[in-house]
Amino acid sequence: MTDNNIREFDDEIPEKKLKILEAAIKVFSEKGFEGSRTSEIAKEANVAEGTIFKYFKTKKDILLSLLLPLTLKFIKPFAMKSAEKILNKGKDEPVDEVLKNLLLDILHLVKKNMPLVKTVVIESLYHEELLVPIKEKLAPQVLELLDGYVNYHKEKGDFKDYDTRFITRTIMSMLLGYVVLSSAFPEFFSLDEEEKEIENIVNVLINGIKNGGV
Amino acid sequence: MTDNNIREFDDEIPEKKLKILEAAIKVFSEKGFEGSRTSEIAKEANVAEGTIFKYFKTKKDILLSLLLPLTLKFIKPFAMKSAEKILNKGKDEPVDEVLKNLLLDILHLVKKNMPLVKTVVIESLYHEELLVPIKEKLAPQVLELLDGYVNYHKEKGDFKDYDTRFITRTIMSMLLGYVVLSSAFPEFFSLDEEEKEIENIVNVLINGIKNGGV
DNA sequence: TCCAAAAGTGAGTATTCACTCACTTAATAT
DNA sequence: ATATTAAGTGAGTGAATACTCACTTTTGGA
Known part of the structure; x- marks a missing residue:
């Protein structure tokens, strides 16, 4: 490698x-x-x-010494880089562009480190000692970042009046779903269309699938 | 029990x-x-x-004799019941009602059988002998069912012109994301608002989060 | 009531595996 | 060069565990 x-x-x-x-x-x-x-x-x-x-x-x-490198040395710089992108430059760029880039960033990070992510996620289901640091260190970082962005646009009136955390969860859900499905059933996905797929996911997230006056 | x-x-x-x-x-x-x-x-x-x-x-x-009971005796009657609901009665009911009911049905089925589902899903990541039957028997049933429904509405012009399979995947993704997140981080979800959550998910799926003329 | 077959038991076994430790090799300082 | 420490080794060990088998109990038909 x-x-x-x-x-x-x-x-x-x-x-x-x-x-x-x-x-x-x-x-x-x-x-x-x-x-x-x-x-x-x-x-x-x-x-x-x-x-x-x-x-x-x-x-x-x-197993337990896997998580510190993950959280501290591998997520943190990414989160900071993303935070900058989203909260500064990104605030007045088009929402779909920013979300697409963010999701692509996360996706690449996850894919590049799939074995590690897979291991940490799955084993945290069986070992409390792994789940606790994820809940206390990893999740809040990502959630705060997204919440801030969502709130900004909610206040600007760009987004409907859903609960902020609900929107954040939905964004995470859609990406999580894509990651899980595309790893488990790669034959349903073409590798070279990953960017197009994320673009579509963001479009659905923003506009829905309903055909209305577009 | x-x-x-x-x-x-x-x-x-x-x-x-x-x-x-x-x-x-x-x-x-x-x-x-x-x-x-x-x-x-x-x-x-x-x-x-x-x-x-x-x-x-x-x-x-x-482990291996877990999957046959799952596929044959537990998914099939559900799939048939859902198929009927969706493809007959459901075709001309409002889309959001039908999708909400379908997702709630799946959700309850999954929750009622969480230990089994958890085991089969996770172990299929490590044992080919489990993954193959899922891919060959379980997935096609669910996919065909949803594809049929999505196609019907695409042809009627109700849905935007995304690839059918993409819409189907997105529906599955959103539910999968909810199931995973709500099991892993139950403290972010209130149990009594499950129906409301699914309702919101369906609304986002159909209309998106963008604030436009509603 | 009796008996054969089926169902159930649990002590015993062979193996596998995480971990130890007495030793060797490499690195560093003097 | 030599001594001291640190890094690395792998055969050996004890505990754990999937599975067996000789035996006991239950079942149901005649």
Whole structure:
């Protein structure tokens, strides 16, 4: 792999530990946490099994140390970049342009890190220790960002008078639905039309599917 | 539990086997397939561990025999009932009423069977043997049903000229997003407003969020 | 009432796996 | 060069667990 995402942020982490983390993400995403063997992770990382336990107290410790890099080093800069785009420049650009770009940004971030995202999302359904940081650190960041944008346009009268949080949820829902469906059933989606698909999703979000005077 | 869903359909399956299936669904949904112990399933089912292996060749066999009851005995009657509602009576009722009722029906079906759905969905990400039947049996049923309805209204000129499958996907996406978000973050949703939420979702789907001449 | 077949049991087993530890190799300082 | 520390190794271990099987209990037909 020429560009790797964890490496971009964690320069100070020792090489072998990185290798192990990368291998763990790969194996976890393919087999699930409980279905993964430390032996396989070691093999995948080109490391002795014992080395894993020099860096991680237990297998579960590998899983739990996945989330900090995710939240702090990988979501935060993205959120800041997006916040700037949306809240400053974006405020007076057309809504559909801004939303399209935002969703495309999120989508690319998620796709680029699919194994990590898949693992964190799924395992958080079984391990409280993972779910709590997501709820406390990750979700609020994204929600506040979107809420702010939605509120701005609600106050300007651009949006209907739905509850702000409802609109935010709907935006997230539509993207989430697309991500899940397109990963689970890739044969229903053509890869080269991803941008068109997001464009359509944003159009539906803004104008609906009803044929009225357009 | 007074009403149980598997039992409604599988009268001929022996009592103990049912108990084991129910217990397995419960344990699988809480711990994941690999994280579940046959000993725990046995305990939950009030059955000796050996009994499990009288009915199921292996632990994996429990998982795989979950899908047939799901597809054949649990989705099919629902799909038929919905098909009738949508394709006959529903064709000339207001679109928002029909969609709202359909989504509420699906939602209730999913919620009533959440542990089973959760297990099947998640484990199908790790076990091809589960994903294939979903793709071949379950998905086409739902897709055809919705496609038919969408096409009818597209031809009548009620809907904009998006690709039929795109509209169908969008409807599924929005519901999927709601189900996932409301299960993962129940604190953002009030239970008694579920119907209102679905109503709003359908309204956004049809009219969008843009404030235009309403 | 009796008996054969079916259903159910749970202690036992072979295997798998997370983790340890005594050791080797590499790095760094003096 | 040498000593000291740190990093890495992998055979070994004990606990856990899916599955077996010899046995017991239940069922239902004659």
